[in-house]
Amino acid sequence: MSFSTTRSFRRACLKLVCAVLPVLAMAGCSSFQAINALVPESGFTRIDDQAYGPSPRQAVDVYVPSTPSAGLRPVVVFFYGGNWDSGRRQDYLFVAEALTSLGYVTVLADYRIYPEVRYPGFMDDGAAAVRWTLDHLADFGGDPSRVHLMGHSAGAYIAVDLVLDERWLGERRKDIRSVAGLAGPYDFLPLTDPTLKIIFGTAADLRATQPIDHVDGGSPPLLLMSGLKDSTVRPGNSERLAARVRQHGGVAFEHYYPSLSHVTLIGALARPTRFLGPVLTDVGRFFSSGEPPAGGNIP
Structure with a gap:
């Protein structure tokens, strides 16, 4: 294949992906099979179906970079989105490929969703997946001093609330170095969606379901990322939570992407x-140095 033919093929692939992402968004679909088809399944070793509980959805896949390492590797536990009623870890190969390319052991976690569970079932599962990861770091060459959480949309809610609300991880939240939340809903009352009213209706106090109301200043640093074209989870969620964390003496950075939407924010990792x-460069910078991305803080 000639250079010009290869370049034309790549442009065609990019056009296809760019066309697919908005369709997925309009359909409310969390599946990214079209992107995964263009992602190389190399550069890592995958260990599938590691159970952290008895339910089929209480399992993780672990991706270990294939490149040599002089020491222990940093670790990222990733939680996908899907409105707490859809999604599966197998659809996020592109996230694992992205993070392993930076040298991170990557844990893609499933969790039980509605209607199997309602709040706080998915939070219990998120905590169990993190505890499993902390307990098995040595099996995958993971560094216990460099464990990070990351999530998108409903998964960002899980990742962030796990370190804001001490009831989920207890003292073990101190084992988490930092958290990156992409397009997370952290302050979304009143509930207007009928399904969300059912999912969160088990709580005696709806305020107790909101990550912003669990801020105590004791969480690890947060990077809250949003696309300014996101009409699904408004960027104000990141703005308000970051301000609340800082008011309590914690560390929280917010970062906004003017041209990205709810779906293209996560799609930019592929x-x-x-x-x-x-997005990948910014996440890697934050995880490796604790520094926020440069610029972009325009709520």
């Missing part, structure tokens, strides 16, 4: 579509 925005 190798074929990283041209959409420097």
